[in-house]
Amino acid sequence: MKVAVIGGGVMGLATGWALKRRGHEPVIFEQFEIGHARGSSHGRSRIFRLAYAEDEYVRLAQEALGLWRELEAESGETLLELHGLVEIVRTLEESTAATLERCGVTWERLDRDAAKRRFPIQVPDGSFAVVQPEAGIARADKALSAFARGLDVREGERVTPDEVEAEAIVVTAGPWVNELLDEPLPVKTTRETLCYFRPDAGGRPVPSVVSFKPGRHTHEMYSLHDPVYGLKVGAHHAGAEADPNTPGEPDAALVERIAAWANETYLLADPEPVAAETCMYTTTADESFILERRGRLVIGSPCSGHGFKFAPAIGERLAALAVDR
Numbered sequence: 001m002k003v004a005v006i007g008g009g010v011m012g013l014a015t016g017w018a019l020k021r022r023g024h025e026p027v028i029f030e031q032f033e034i035g036h037a038r039g040s041s042h043g044r045s046r047i048f049r050l051a052y053a054e055d056e057y058v059r060l061a062q063e064a065l066g067l068w069r070e071l072e073a074e075s076g077e078t079l080l081e082l083h084g085l086v087e088i089v090r091t092l093e094e095s096t097a098a099t100l101e102r103c104g105v106t107w108e109r110l111d112r113d114a115a116k117r118r119f120p121i122q123v124p125d126g127s128f129a130v131v132q133p134e135a136g137i138a139r140a141d142k143a144l145s146a147f148a149r150g151l152d153v154r155e156g157e158r159v160t161p162d163e164v165e166a167e168a169i170v171v172t173a174g175p176w177v178n179e180l181l182d183e184p185l186p187v188k189t190t191r192e193t194l195c196y197f198r199p200d201a202g203g204r205p206v207p208s209v210v211s212f213k214p215g216r217h218t219h220e221m222y223s224l225h226d227p228v229y230g231l232k233v234g235a236h237h238a239g240a241e242a243d244p245n246t247p248g249e250p251d252a253a254l255v256e257r258i259a260a261w262a263n264e265t266y267l268l269a270d271p272e273p274v275a276a277e278t279c280m281y282t283t284t285a286d287e288s289f290i291l292e293r294r295g296r297l298v299i300g301s302p303c304s305g306h307g308f309k310f311a312p313a314i315g316e317r318l319a320a321l322a323v324d325r
């Protein structure tokens with residue numbers, strides 16, 4: 001069966017990997033090069049966590065964890081570095097502890113002092129930490145290469161579905177998705193800002209740390225280990241709507257807000273960011289993922305700023321939609 005994939009970001013490459021494991025030889029079209037900085041999958045790290053308020057995301061992350069381990073074994077690369085996820089909360093209800101408990105996922109409560117002894121972080125007065133140990137980062141750059149290994153990836157080829165000869169075409173075009181569809185998806189594209197800092201970790205592991213929007217289980221601020229600078233920090237769903245075809249710069253007001261939170265939350269060797277960059281979100285109203293078939297097309301729009309960790313499991317689902325009939 002002839003299968004093609006439009007989009008060589010993490011979702012297209014993970015789908016290619018899943019198709020290859022089913023014995024297919026997909027062709028992956030990518031308008032730029034793998035790892036380019038204009039979409040959503042570039043950079044060195046993304047948060048990997050099982051900690052979600054919704055059971056289905058915990059289950060999907062658990063499935064993805066098994067597949068990440070298979071990809072590590074296949075590629076010989078370490079793709080997950082799990083130094084823990086810390087949720088900074090004022091009450092247990094604000095955290096994901098209840099869902100983790102229900103799903104049998106290990107978690108731990110640490111008071112301010114205990115958190116500070118274990119990690120190079122500061123927990124505000126009146127708050128405590130909920131720690132999910134089997135979490136941390138996925139090495140984004142290494143993951144793209146590991147998925148792409150052995151795949152027929154056509155870099156520098158921008159295509160539309162009409163131009164592609166295949167029985168099934170998987171469209172994983174990130175923020176460009178609606179350029180390729182007759183009927184657009186209900187998504188919004190934003191340009192997000194993130195910054196890098198040098199933590200003063202004193203040899204302790206840098207965990208991923210998140211805070212929540214008041215009264216919701218949606219992250220407000222997030223941070224994670226960066227293999228080069230040490231720390232990457234961002235504000236979730238804070239960027240302005242943007243067209244991915246128009247280049248853009250980090251938002252100065254967001255850089256300030258991110259730096260303030262980073263200085264409150266981490267012990268830093270330098271209070272100023274050492275670098276800043278942008279990245280695109282493609283977001284649905286409820287932050288869920290769109291995985292559907294429309295005739296010859298299989299459409300994958302699994303972002304909303306939290307899709308990367310699930311990539312191998314989403315790749316499996318998109319491959320199944322393409323070839324399991």
Ligand SMILES: Cc1cc2nc3c(=O)[nH]c(=O)nc-3n(C[C@H](O)[C@H](O)[C@H](O)COP(=O)(O)OP(=O)(O)OC[C@H]3O[C@@H](n4cnc5c(N)ncnc54)[C@H](O)[C@@H]3O)c2cc1C
Pocket residue numbers: 006007008009010011012029030031032038039040041042045046047048157158159160172173174175176177180192193194234278279280281300301302303304305306307308309310
């Ligand atoms: C700042 C930021 C922080 C994030 N943090 C996390 C995190 O901590 N944890 C987590 O799990 N997730 C996180 N995410 C989300 C995650 O990175 C995305 O969900 C994921 O990368 C989406 O991948 P994608 O393949 O769908 O999109 P993309 O990476 O954008 O890939 C789409 C590809 O399609 C190509 N393309 C488009 N149109 C065409 C065409 N016509 N022809 C050929 N090629 C085409 C594009 O060039 C692009 O390479 C974050 C995202 C951002 C932006």
